[in-house]
Amino acid sequence: xxxTFIVGILLGVAVAAAALHYFPxxxxxxxxxxxxxxxNRGNTETFHVNIPMDRVMTGAPxxxxxxxxxxxxxxxxxxxxxxxxxxxxxxxxxxxxxVASRIAANDVSSGEIVEWVLHxxxxxxxxxxxxxEPLEDGYRTGNLAAGTREFSxxxxxxxxxxxxxxxxxxxxxxxxxxLTTAFVARKVEEE
Amino acid sequence: xxxxxxxxxxxxxxxxxxxALLYYNPMTSQNKLSPLSVSNNEVITYNYSAVAxxxxxxxxxxxSTVAPYPSKVQQLWEPTVxxxxxxxxxxxxxxxxxxxxxxxxxxxxxxxxxxxxxxxxDSAWHIYAPxxxxxxxxxxxxxxxYLREIVVPAYRSSGDSWRGNWNGAITSGPxxxxxxxxxxxxxxxxxxxxDGVESLSAKAYSVKHGPVAVxxxxxxELPAPISDATPDP
Numbered sequence: 001x002x003x004t005f006i007v008g009i010l011l012g013v014a015v016a017a018a019a020l021h022y023f024p025x026x027x028x029x030x031x032x033x034x035x036x037x038x039x040n041r042g043n044t045e046t047f048h049v050n051i052p053m054d055r056v057m058t059g060a061p062x063x064x065x066x067x068x069x070x071x072x073x074x075x076x077x078x079x080x081x082x083x084x085x086x087x088x089x090x091x092x093x094x095x096x097x098x099v100a101s102r103i104a105a106n107d108v109s110s111g112e113i114v115e116w117v118l119h120x121x122x123x124x125x126x127x128x129x130x131x132x133e134p135l136e137d138g139y140r141t142g143n144l145a146a147g148t149r150e151f152s153x154x155x156x157x158x159x160x161x162x163x164x165x166x167x168x169x170x171x172x173x174x175x176x177x178x179l180t181t182a183f184v185a186r187k188v189e190e191e
Numbered sequence: 192x193x194x195x196x197x198x199x200x201x202x203x204x205x206x207x208x209x210x211a212l213l214y215y216n217p218m219t220s221q222n223k224l225s226p227l228s229v230s231n232n233e234v235i236t237y238n239y240s241a242v243a244x245x246x247x248x249x250x251x252x253x254x255s256t257v258a259p260y261p262s263k264v265q266q267l268w269e270p271t272v273x274x275x276x277x278x279x280x281x282x283x284x285x286x287x288x289x290x291x292x293x294x295x296x297x298x299x300x301x302x303x304x305x306x307x308x309x310x311x312x313d314s315a316w317h318i319y320a321p322x323x324x325x326x327x328x329x330x331x332x333x334x335x336x337y338l339r340e341i342v343v344p345a346y347r348s349s350g351d352s353w354r355g356n357w358n359g360a361i362t363s364g365p366x367x368x369x370x371x372x373x374x375x376x377x378x379x380x381x382x383x384x385x386d387g388v389e390s391l392s393a394k395a396y397s398v399k400h401g402p403v404a405v406x407x408x409x410x411x412e413l414p415a416p417i418s419d420a421t422p423d424p
Contacts, residue, residue, distance in 0.1 A: 004194045008201015009208070016206040017306065020213075025303040025310075029270035056265045057248045057279055059292070070261030071247060074281050076289050078321040084279060084292050086248065088265070088272065096269035099277050101294040101317045109322050110378035117317040117327060121275045121298035125315040127327035129376050146374040148315060148329040 028122040034092040042156075046180045047097070047118065048163075049087040050173040056086035056099070081106040089118060089179070098123075114140065116158070116179070124149030126181070128158045138162065144183060156183035214343070219308025219335060225360045225388040225410060226368040233413040237282035237291055237318070241391060241405040246280040247292075257401035274299040282318065282409070291320035293409075300331065310334045311363070316409065324378025326411065328387050330371030331364035341396045351398040360390040373411050387411040 035045045049055070058067040060083040066073065073079070082105040089100045098120035106112045112132035119125045130142030140160040147154055164175040213219075227234050243249035243260045250259040252273040253266035267275055275298040282291040293316055300311035316328035336359050345353035362371045366386050375383025387410060394404035 001193060001197050004197040005201040005204075008198040008203075009205035010201075011198070012202035012205020012207075013209045014205075015202065016209040020306045024301060025305055026274065026299045026301050028274060028298070028301055031271055056250060056277070059247060059279060068248065068261050068264035070263060073247065074289055074292075078289070079292065082292060082319060082321060084294065084319070086277060086279060086294065088267070088269070095271070097271050099267065099272055099275060099296060101279075101296075103292070103294075103317065103319045103325065105319055105321065105325075107321045107378070110324050110381075113319075113325060113377045115317070115319075115325055115376055117294070117296070117315060119275070119296035119298070119315055121272060121313075122301075124313075125296065125329065127315075127317070127374060127376070145376060146327050146329070146372075148372075149313070 030122045031091055031093070031095045031097050033123075042182050042184055044180050044182045046092055046178060047089045047100075048179065049089055049100070049177040050094075051175055051177065053173055054088040054090065054096075056088065057084070059084040087177075089120075114142070114160075116142070116160070118179070120150075124151045126151045126158075130158070130160060144181075151183070153185050153187070154183040155186050156181065158182070213305065213308070214339060216308065225390055226370055227386065227388050227410050227412050230412050232415050234410050235413060236285055237293065237409045237411075238285070238287070239280045239282050239293065239407050239409075241407045242402050243278070246278050248279045249276070250278075251276045255401075256398070282320070290323070291318050293318045297332070302331070308333075308335045309363075310338055320378075322378070324380035325376035326380055326383075327374045327376060328371050328389075328409065328411075329365065329374075330362045330387070330389060332361040332389065333363035334361060337361065337391060337393070341393055345396045345398050352403075353396040354394065357393040358390065360388050362388045362390075383413075385412050385414055 035043050037043050059073050061080050085102045087100045088096045089098050091097045100118045102116050104114045114130040114132055116128040125148045126144055127146040128142050129145045130140050134140040142158050144156050159180045161178045163178050165172045243257045248264055250264045252268050259266055278295045280293050281289045282293045284290045295316050297312050297314040300313045303311045312332040314330055314332055318326040340357055341353050363369050370386035370388055373385045373387040375381050389409045392406045397403050
C-alpha cells in the first residue's frame with residue numbers, strides 16, 4: 001500500500017506538471033482579421049468606432065456632461081488644450097476587437113498633435129501619429145510610428161474619417177470614426 | 192479498494208507538493224532592481240497611484256476584484272477585450288506635480304507560463320506630457336512576484352488583506368535587459384527610441400477591493416545627446 005502511495009505522489013506531480021504545461025493559463029478570444037487585398041495597392045484593414053456607444057471616456061476641460069459620469073478631469077491649466085479619449089474599436093463585421101486611445105493636444109513644444117494607440121489584445125498595439133490638419137475631403141492621415149507583437153515588423157499609413165449615419169434607423173449610431181490601416185512588412189517596404 | 196484510495200491520496204499529495212514547490216521556488220523570484228538604476232543617462236520618472244479609484248478612469252470586464260471607476264464607466268465585457276484593463280490617469284513628477292496624462296492598456300498574455308514563474312501581462316502606455324511631448328511604451332510585465340508576495344498572502348490571511356512594504360520592477364521585456372521599449376511621438380521626445388522600466392511599491396492589498404495602497408513608477412531613460420564637437424588631435 002505504501003508503494004502505491006509513492007506511485008500516487010509521482011503520478012500527482014506528473015499530472016500537475018503536464019496540466020500546467022499543456023493547458024494555457026490565458027486564452028484570448030479572437031475575431032477574424034478582415035484584410036482586403038487591393039490590386040496593386042497593398043492590403044488594408046478597416047476598424048471603426050460607433051459614436052456614441054463605443055465611447056468609453058472623453059477627457060477634456062470644462063465639460064458640461066463628462067463621460068463617464070463622475071469623471072474629474074484635472075483642473076491644472078497645463079491640461080487646458082488636451083483632449084484624451086478612450087473607445088472600443090470594431091472590425092468590419094461590427095464586432096469589438098479592441099480598445100483605443102486618441103489624444104489631441106496643442107502646446108509650444110509639440111505644436112498641434114493627434115495620436116492614436118490601437119490595442120488589440122490578441123494581436124498587439126499600434127501607435128499612430130496623425131497629421132494635425134485634416135485634408136480637404138475630411139480625411140486625416142497618419143503613419144504607424146511603432147507597433148508591438150503582430151504590428152512590430154510593419155510600417156504603413158492610417159486614415160481617420162468621420163462618417164455620419166444616414167440609415168435613419170432608430171438604434172443606429174450618430175456616426176462612426178473609420179480608421180483604415182494600410183500596413184506592409186518593413187522588409188517589403190525597404191525592397 | 193484501499194490501494195485505489197492510497198493512489199488517489201498520493202496523487203493529491205503529489206500535486207499539492209508540486210504546486211508548493213512552484214510557489215516557494217526561489218529560482219523564480221523576481222528581480223527587484225531596475226536595470227535603469229545603473230544607467231549613467233538622465234532618467235525621467237512618472238509616478239501614479241495604481242489604485243483604481245485614484246485614476247481618472249479605470250475599466251475592465253466588471254467581474255474582476257478591482258471594480259471599474261467611476262462606477263458608470265463602460266465595461267469591457269466583450270469576449271475579445273474581457274481580459275483587458277484600461278486606465279487613464281494623471282502622471283506626476285518626482286515633486287508630485289501633475290505633468291502628464293497616461294493611458295494604459297493591460298491584457299493578460301498567452302505567453303504566461305506558471306511553470307516558469309511567469310504571470311505575464313502585455314501592456315502599452317500612451318502618454319502625453321504638455322510642454323514635453325508624447326510617448327508610447329510597450330512592455331511585457333511579469334506579475335509573479337506581486338501575486339506570490341502580496342495577492343496570495345492576502346487570500347491566506349484571516350483578515351483577507353495584506354499589509355507591508357513591497358517594491359519590485361514588473362517590466363520583464365521585450366528589451367534584452369528586461370526593459371520596456373519606449374518610442375517618442377512629438378515635442379522633445381520626437382523620434383526617441385529608448386528603454387523604460389515600470390515598478391510598483393505596495394503597502395496594502397485587500398481581497399475584496401484589490402490594491403488599496405499601491406503606487407507605480409514609470410522610468411524612461413533619455414539617451415545622452417551625441418556631441419558634434421570634434422575632439423582635439
